[in-house]
Amino acid sequence: xxxxxxxxxxxxxxxxxxxxxxxxxxxxxxxxxxxxxxxxxxxxxxxxxxxxxxxxxxxxxxxxxxxxxxxxxxxxxxxxxxxxxxxxxxxxxxxxxxxxxxxxxxxxxxxxxxxxxxxxxxxxxxxxxxxxxxxxxxxxxxxxxxxxxxxxxxxxxxxxxxxxxxxxxxxxxxxxxxxxxxxxxxxxxxxxxxxxxxxxxxxxxxxxxxxxxxxxxxxxxxxxxxxxxxxxxxxxxxxxxxxxxxxxxxxxxxxxxxxxxxxxxxxxxxxxxxxxxxxxxxxxxxxxxxxxxxxxxxxxxxxxxxxxxxxxxxxxxxxxxxxxxxxxxxxxx
Amino acid sequence: xxxxxxxxxxxxxxxxxxxxxxxxxxxxxxxxxxxxxxxxxxxxxxxxxxxxxxxxxxxxxxxxxxxxxxxxxxxxxxx
Numbered sequence: 001x002x003x004x005x006x007x008x009x010x011x012x013x014x015x016x017x018x019x020x021x022x023x024x025x026x027x028x029x030x031x032x033x034x035x036x037x038x039x040x041x042x043x044x045x046x047x048x049x050x051x052x053x054x055x056x057x058x059x060x061x062x063x064x065x066x067x068x069x070x071x072x073x074x075x076x077x078x079x080x081x082x083x084x085x086x087x088x089x090x091x092x093x094x095x096x097x098x099x100x101x102x103x104x105x106x107x108x109x110x111x112x113x114x115x116x117x118x119x120x121x122x123x124x125x126x127x128x129x130x131x132x133x134x135x136x137x138x139x140x141x142x143x144x145x146x147x148x149x150x151x152x153x154x155x156x157x158x159x160x161x162x163x164x165x166x167x168x169x170x171x172x173x174x175x176x177x178x179x180x181x182x183x184x185x186x187x188x189x190x191x192x193x194x195x196x197x198x199x200x201x202x203x204x205x206x207x208x209x210x211x212x213x214x215x216x217x218x219x220x221x222x223x224x225x226x227x228x229x230x231x232x233x234x235x236x237x238x239x240x241x242x243x244x245x246x247x248x249x250x251x252x253x254x255x256x257x258x259x260x261x262x263x264x265x266x267x268x269x270x271x272x273x274x275x276x277x278x279x280x281x282x283x284x285x286x287x288x289x290x291x292x293x294x295x296x297x298x299x300x301x302x303x304x305x306x307x308x309x310x311x312x313x314x315x316x317x318x319x320x321x322x323x324x325x326x327x328x329x330x331x332x333x
Numbered sequence: 334x335x336x337x338x339x340x341x342x343x344x345x346x347x348x349x350x351x352x353x354x355x356x357x358x359x360x361x362x363x364x365x366x367x368x369x370x371x372x373x374x375x376x377x378x379x380x381x382x383x384x385x386x387x388x389x390x391x392x393x394x395x396x397x398x399x400x401x402x403x404x405x406x407x408x409x410x411x412x
């Protein structure tokens with residue numbers, strides 16, 4: 001049971017991370033949680049302001065950092081076991097949607113983004129993480145982030161007849177790929193390809209289009225009708241929500257979500273809009289198993305979808321405005 | 334080149350290490366170069382030199398220099 005695994009993690013982090021133990025003691029005096037809504041949660045922002053880890057320094061194998069739009073960035077400490085669990089969870093989710101194969105991968109980004117693998121950004125981490133499902137890669141953008149149509153066409157010709165895995169950040173696929181193909185009045189033969197995109201619209205929030213319009217534009221320029229969004233964050237790498245054929249983002253087997261009232265933090269029913277809290281049962285090296293995000297949205301029961309996947313569905317509206325975040329960042333010492 | 338030599342060469346080339354580093358202590362994440370990115374580079378190199386295509390499960394199982402040989406036996410690589 002997910003609740004049992006999460007309770008175990010709460011206890012584990014309480015005994016190995018004093019800062020977390022003090023926080024839980026002051027904010028969540030109640031003992032074992034009987035349901036998801038009772039699991040103590042940390043505002044995701046806590047990783048920007050505090051060093052939170054539950055392993056000794058010499059067990060830290062890698063430190064992941066989020067790209068901090070506000071100048072601050074999260075620090076996530078991984079030990080070997082947690083890193084391995086991330087890989088396994090991601091592989092399981094990916095296989096559930098796209099099978100166990102590995103594919104020629106078209107990355108809608110530039111190679112320079114991933115070159116320095118010690119300099120971890122969320123984009124680097126995502127591209128490298130998903131690259132395990134590739135057997136070869138082509139970067140669709142030049143280092144100046146312009147579309148490299150010639151390289152793409154060569155790559156597609158070499159891999160003709162194969163199912164191509166197209167991966168990238170939503171805003172980059174939109175601005176540097178789809179819009180650019182349209183502008184140049186070009187199309188690409190990607191009828192057999194599947195698209196996986198995530199990360200939202202970032203600084204292009206003003207240009208944001210609906211998911212339907214996004215899918216339609218991809219179909220128009222590439223012929224592909226297999227377009228899957230994913231929702232995830234560097235603080236819970238490996239445990240992601242993937243959009244099914246019916247357009248719903250489902251939690252992984254290791255994950256779940258619920259919405260909370262932004263002011264009172266009261267857990268909300270399915271269908272009611274609030275701040276999203278996300279759960280993941282694989283975080284051993286840092287207390288990131290239950291996080292209150294800064295994303296606004298709703299949840300639905302997975303079984304209501306009909307695609308056969310049981311994982312909780314999330315619907316994301318976007319990021320909470322900066323000023324309002326105060327409410328939840330005040331909630332920890 | 335024997336299978337063993339090709340196998341050793343894949344590790345040496347990918348991780349820029351020495352033949353003397355190829356011991357039972359060499360495993361995933363035991364050296365900085367063998368991280369998740371290095372792992373995929375190693376898998377690509379092994380696929381190339383043995384002309385095989387590894388299954389996802391086997392890529393995840395491939396945990397060390399020593400046990401990797403067992404994985405490759407599934408693909409009819411004889412050591």
